[in-house]
Amino acid sequence: MAYNVITPYCLLKLMERSPRKVSSTLSYLAVVFFVMGASIHLVGDSVNHRLVHSGYQLHLSVADNPIMKELKPSTLVHSFELLYFYDEHLGHLMWYIPFFFVLILYFAGSFVSDESIKKHPSMTRLTPQDWLLVIFSATYYWYLVTEGQIFPLFLVSYAIMLLVIAARRQHNLFPDANARFLIYTFGVTLTLVIIWIVFLWNNHDMRRKYPGLLYVPEPWSFYSSCCMSNYH
Template sequence: MIIFPLEWFPLNKPSAGDYFHMAYNVITPFLLLKLIERSPKTLPRSVVYLSIITFVMGASIHLVGDSVNHRLIFSGYLVTEGQLFILFLLTVLAMLALALRRRRRGLLPDSNGRFLLLSFLLGLLLVGAWVGCLWHDGVLRRRYPGPIYVPEPWAFYTLRLARAAP
C-alpha cells in the first residue's frame, strides 16, 4: 500500500497484496511441479500430488487470513499484535548456522540453498536499512514500543505519506 493509494483498493475490494497473493497461489504450484520433475530422484505421484495440494491449501488459508486481518485493521476492529521479525531473525540465524556447520564438514548448499540463504540475508539487510532510516521517528516509536523496533510499511504510509499528499 506504499506504492498504491488506499483509494485504488477500497475495503470492499481485494487489495494489491491480495492480487499478488492470488498470483502466487496460481504460479507457485506449477513451479513446484517443474522443480519436482527435474529432480534426479522420482517421487511417487501420490506424494507429489499430496504435497502440492497441501501447499496450495496452506497458501490459500494464508491469503484468506491475511486479507481478513487487513480488513479488520483498516476497519478499526483489530489492533496488530506483535511482529514476525523475531521469527524471521531466528530463521535467518538458524539457516546461517546450519550452512556454516555443513560447510565445516565440506558440504556446500546447492544453487537453491544458496539462493534461499542469500535472499534471506538480503531481506535482513533491507530490514536493517529500513529500521535505520526510521530510527529517530518519534511517531512510529510510540506506535511500536519495545526493544525490537521494526515499523511496518503500511504504518509508515498511513502516518507519514498519506498526510503529506494533497
C-alpha cells in the same frame, strides 16, 4: 485466484529439492496452512482498505484511530482489534511459516560435493545478472519482513540456513549457486531491514504504534504517517 493456485504449486515443487523425501502429509499441511493464512490476510486487507477510505489512519493503532473512538457502542473496537490480530499476526504466521519452511528445505537440498565443484566450478558461481537479481529479491524480502511483521521468523530462518551451511561443510558439501543466491539474498535483506530500523529509530508516530524492544515499522504505516503530516 491465480496467486492462490500457482504459489502452493511452487511450494510443492520446491519441497522436491529437499535432501530427504518430505512426506505427502507434511507437504499438504504446508500448503493448507499457507492458503489459509493468505486467505485470512486477503480478507483482513480488503476490510482495512475500506476503512482507509473512511478515514482510518494506518500509522495509528486500532484503538487510537479517530473513527474507532466514534464507534457506538465502544465495544465494537474490540471486534476490529480482533480483525487486526487475525490479519497482521495470525494470518501472517500461517502464511509465512510454511513459506520459510519450504525455502529452508530447498536451501538444504542445494548443496554439492567438493569434487563436483572442482569438476564444474560454475555450479557455485553467481553471474552479474544473478547479483542484480539478489538486489531485487532482497528488496522484495525486505518488504515482506517489514510489512508482514515477521522479522523474528526471518531471523530464525536465516540462522537455520547458516547452521545448515556449517553442518554440511563437515561432510565436504558446499552451497551451489541456488543456495548462494538465497543466503546472499537473506544477508542483503537483513542489512536493508537494519537500515530501515535505524532510519526510523526516533520516529515518534512509529514508536507509538510499535512499542517494545522489537521495533520494525511497517512501510505503509510510515507512508500513512507522512501523508497525514503533509496534509496537516
